[in-house]
Amino acid sequence: MEECERSKLFEQTVLPHLDAAYNLACWLAGNDHDAEDIAQDACARAFRFIGGFRGGDGRSWLLAIVRNTAWSWLKKNRPAAIVTINEDELAEIEDHGAAASLVHGADKGALRAALESLPLEFREALVLRELEGLSYKEIAEVAEIPVGTVMSRIARARGQLQTAFNEKGAA
Amino acid sequence: MNCADLRPLLHAHVDGELNAASSIELQRHLKSCAACAAEEKSLCSLKTAFRQAPLRHEAPASLRIHVRQLAGDAKAPARPRQSDFSLLWKWLAAGATAFALLTLMLRPAGMSDHDRFLDEAVAGHVRSLMVEHLMDVVSTDQHTVKPWFDGKLDFAPDVKDFAAEGFPLVGGRLDYLNGRAVAALIYKRNKHFINVFVWPATGDTKPETTALRGYSIINTSTHGLHYCFVSDLNAKELGDLAALCQK
Numbered sequence: 425m426e427e428c429e430r431s432k433l434f435e436q437t438v439l440p441h442l443d444a445a446y447n448l449a450c451w452l453a454g455n456d457h458d459a460e461d462i463a464q465d466a467c468a469r470a471f472r473f474i475g476g477f478r479g480g481d482g483r484s485w486l487l488a489i490v491r492n493t494a495w496s497w498l499k500k501n502r503p504a505a506i507v508t509i510n511e512d513e514l515a516e517i518e519d520h521g522a523a524a525s526l527v528h529g530a531d532k533g534a535l536r537a538a539l540e541s542l543p544l545e546f547r548e549a550l551v552l553r554e555l556e557g558l559s560y561k562e563i564a565e566v567a568e569i570p571v572g573t574v575m576s577r578i579a580r581a582r583g584q585l586q587t588a589f590n591e592k593g594a595a
Numbered sequence: 596m597n598c599a600d601l602r603p604l605l606h607a608h609v610d611g612e613l614n615a616a617s618s619i620e621l622q623r624h625l626k627s628c629a630a631c632a633a634e635e636k637s638l639c640s641l642k643t644a645f646r647q648a649p650l651r652h653e654a655p656a657s658l659r660i661h662v663r664q665l666a667g668d669a670k671a672p673a674r675p676r677q678s679d680f681s682l683l684w685k686w687l688a689a690g691a692t693a694f695a696l697l698t699l700m701l702r703p704a705g706m707s708d709h710d711r712f713l714d715e716a717v718a719g720h721v722r723s724l725m726v727e728h729l730m731d732v733v734s735t736d737q738h739t740v741k742p743w744f745d746g747k748l749d750f751a752p753d754v755k756d757f758a759a760e761g762f763p764l765v766g767g768r769l770d771y772l773n774g775r776a777v778a779a780l781i782y783k784r785n786k787h788f789i790n791v792f793v794w795p796a797t798g799d800t801k802p803e804t805t806a807l808r809g810y811s812i813i814n815t816s817t818h819g820l821h822y823c824f825v826s827d828l829n830a831k832e833l834g835d836l837a838a839l840c841q842k
Contacts, residue, residue, distance in 0.1 A: 431666045440721045441809060442662060443786075444827070446654035446703060460658050467662045483827065485808030535648045553610065554645040557787070557829035561614050579606040 434474045437482035438467060444483055444556050445490045451551045452494040452544065454505070466493040484558070487566045491548065506544060538588045548580035553578055571590075596633055599661040604633065609638045646761060651786040660764040677719050705765075712773050719770055720825040723779065730766030730781055740767040744778050752778040752793040753820065757842070762789070762836050772823070782836060789826040789836060796821035802837050804830050817841045 439443075445466060466489045475486055498505050539547060545567075552558045552566060560578075564571045575581040601624055607613045625632045696734040732743040741754040746770055756764040762782045770779040772792050788827055802815040811833045815825040822840055824833050 434666045436808065437660065439666070440724075441827070442654040442659060443651070446658060450652040452840070456652075456655075459652070460655065463654070463658055464661055467665060470663045479807070481809045486675060496647070522734060535644050536650060539650065550734045554642065555651045555785075557832065560610070575607055575612075576603065578610070579603050582638060585641060587638060 426526070430471070430474050431479065434471050437477055438470050438472065438486055441483045442467075443487050445486055447555060448490050448548070448551060449485055449494055451539075451555075452491070452546060454502075454540070458501075458539065460464050463490065464498050466490040466495070469493060481562065481565075483556075484562045484565045487552070487556075487558075488568070491566055534589070536587075538585050541588070542581055542584055546577050546584065549574055549577040550581040550585075600789055601631060602634065605635055606637060609642060617734075646785045649786075653786070665741060699757065713805055713807055713812055715772055716790075716792060716812060716823050716825050718816065719750075719772055719779070719792065719808050720788075720810065721789055723768065723770070723781075724774065724788060731768045733766040735764055737764060740764065740780070743767060748776060748778055750795045750820070753778065753818070753840070754780060757782065757836065757839050760835070760839055762839065784828050784832055784836070786825070787828040789824060789828060791836075791840065792823040792825070794821050795819060802834065804834065806830065813837045 442463075446459060446463045449462040449466070450456065453459040453462055467487070470489050471488055473489070483557075493508075542550065548567060549563055550561045558566070560571050560574045563574045567574070570576075583590065601621055604613060604617055608618065613621065625635060632786045643724075696817055714770050723742055734740050734743075735756060735758065737754045741751070744752055744754075744767065754764070754767070758764070762784055764780065764787075766781045766782050768779040768781065770777050771790060773794070776793060777792045777794040780793065782789040782791065796816040796819060798816060799818075800814070800816040800821075802813050805812045805814070810825055810827055811830040812823075813830070813833055813839060815822050818841075822837065824840075826833050
């Protein structure tokens with residue numbers, strides 16, 4: 425592929441989704457500075473691999489690169505941030521009916537804090553769903569997991585947020 | 596099905612991801628089970644909290660400049676960490692030309708008229724966000740936006756604010772689409788912008804949803820006007836706005 429064609433494809437595919445890329449990087453890295461580094465690296469990779477982009481959804485394609493870049497970066501620089509969750513055990517923990525939550529009255533800072541405290545896998549699924557509006561199928565593509573796993577991660581992430589709010593309300 | 600079986604499906608239900616058969620079964624259960632109905636309500640209020648909280652981070656100018664540089668000059672070696680203002684001005688100056696070119700490039704040859712039109716609509720949406728020419732008239736008041744179009748177009752677009760429904764009107768703009776001048780109404784959903792292109796049409800058509808380059812597009816005609824909704828918002832929520840506009 426010629427250089428100018430690559431640039432053209434890159435501009436069409438990547439540039440419109442920079443906010444989405446940066447937002448995901450922020451929520452995975454946990455701070456602006458590292459997020460910008462990660463997003464820059466991811467875009468540089470996207471430019472290198474743009475020849476392999478076979479059309480379709482540019483946003484999911486870019487977000488998958490951002491996600492991989494962020495996870496590699498975290499493994500190298502913040503290994504403590506990556507705690508592998510055992511999804512089967514978690515199912516037991518939070519399935520005790522988080523009924524009427526108090527989310528309604530909770531302040532916005534509390535939601536941010538609760539989202540930040542979620543395990544990485546849950547946080548990314550919920551960020552892609554609620555902040556980027558991706559479908560389960562698109563999230564499955566980005567995170568390279570089955571759609572069923574997307575559904576259970578989102579359910580468990582929400583369960584944890586509800587529990588956090590309930591405890592806050594009860595305190 | 597009992598509550599334990601249905602609980603996980605509630606999430607897919609509030610996300611609009613449940614298939615029709617399960618959805619009907621779930622609705623039936625929700626009518627008779629207070630606990631599950633309360634859980635549904637709780638999930639909906641959590642989703643509302645997400646929509647209202649300013650949680651989405653926007654890319655800083657320094658990142659935007661760097662990434663543009665990648666495209667503009669593949670050999671650019673440096674990765675400026677700090678935003679360079681002289682560079683910024685250079686880019687702003689080059690901006691107008693670049694966007695004009697981009698628009699041309701976004702319209703590849705060998706497409707059907709309909710594909711080309713969809714492509715143009717997405718390009719119009721992208722361009723409006725990129726050149727910071729999103730709005731000619733900035734107002735959340737429908738009584739300001741509607742008269743603004745008077746004399747600028749040969750028709751009167753229907754302008755309504757849907758802030759109460761979660762789609763505040765933020766402004767309007769003149770645009771050019773499908774070979775004619777059109778009204779562009781801009782709505783917001785959380786941090787997502789929605790361009791609604793409006794022009795006269797004959798006859799009604801049912802909403803048709805398309806996806807292109809990560810954008811959702813809905814086309815529909817009603818009451819003598821054609822509406823084209825474009826956004827990076829998911830198709831379901833964009834459909835909610837389309838339904839509101841056609842009421």
